[in-house]
Amino acid sequence: MASESRHYENPDLWTEDRFASSREQQRLSITAGFIPNEARSLLDVGTGNGAFLALLEARQTPLSLMGLERSQAAIEAAVCQAEIRAGSLDALPWQDRAFDVVSALEVIEHLPYGLYERSLREIERVAGEYILVSVPYREKRRFTPCPYCGCRFHVNYHMRSFDERSLAAIFQDFDLTRFQIVYIDDYITAPVLRTAYRILGKNRQFPTSAVCPQCGFSGSSPENTTLSGALTRARAGLRDKIKNRLPTYKRAQWIVALYRRKSV
Numbered sequence: 001m002a003s004e005s006r007h008y009e010n011p012d013l014w015t016e017d018r019f020a021s022s023r024e025q026q027r028l029s030i031t032a033g034f035i036p037n038e039a040r041s042l043l044d045v046g047t048g049n050g051a052f053l054a055l056l057e058a059r060q061t062p063l064s065l066m067g068l069e070r071s072q073a074a075i076e077a078a079v080c081q082a083e084i085r086a087g088s089l090d091a092l093p094w095q096d097r098a099f100d101v102v103s104a105l106e107v108i109e110h111l112p113y114g115l116y117e118r119s120l121r122e123i124e125r126v127a128g129e130y131i132l133v134s135v136p137y138r139e140k141r142r143f144t145p146c147p148y149c150g151c152r153f154h155v156n157y158h159m160r161s162f163d164e165r166s167l168a169a170i171f172q173d174f175d176l177t178r179f180q181i182v183y184i185d186d187y188i189t190a191p192v193l194r195t196a197y198r199i200l201g202k203n204r205q206f207p208t209s210a211v212c213p214q215c216g217f218s219g220s221s222p223e224n225t226t227l228s229g230a231l232t233r234a235r236a237g238l239r240d241k242i243k244n245r246l247p248t249y250k251r252a253q254w255i256v257a258l259y260r261r262k263s264v
């Protein structure tokens, strides 16, 4: 299995509490507010464990809901009632314009070359009237060195970053009609700490979900000893002590965008 696929099969990525934080719920809630009232059906592609579908179900939406997901680990961890079909985004098993809305939340930044281009066309094909997208906003992508071979890569496999201008150009048959930047509270120290970690380089934590695209070394490998558990805990404790004393600022974290099919 390719490293990129192995990354998404890590069950740690799909635990319910990863999507239960107030930040994630804020993002999902704002995104749900973009769904036009007249829509009757929604397909959420790259739905993961179905956290967005579960939020819509909790709101007793009249929408008929469906999910699509490539990761078997994510489907097994499903938190929604709606069906999540296993499949790839570049070969959607539905007819043209099968759903009023197709949503892709925190998905398209992950898609590798080729799959990305084909998937955008497929989303356009099965979307009847609307496409709803959320992605990190102007992400400054950081690359972590693999502790085994040194290859530097984005540990979450983000292939690209977006702003409102680049988002406006991704679909051929749909216009960007509305967008919103979602701000989160972040500690003033966060950029300083990130810079310090970057300078320290080798002491950077290699997350358990990370899988090196070059050699296949994984963060869950027993040999992953770049940072001992005790050191990680000590560092986290120190970081919390520093940041809890300092004020927060509003950081632009995500952008939510709604597209509508061009009238011919």
Ligand SMILES: [Zn+2]
Pocket (backbone or CB within 6 Å): 146, 147, 148, 149, 150, 151, 212, 213, 214, 215, 216, 217
């Ligand atoms: Zn490696």
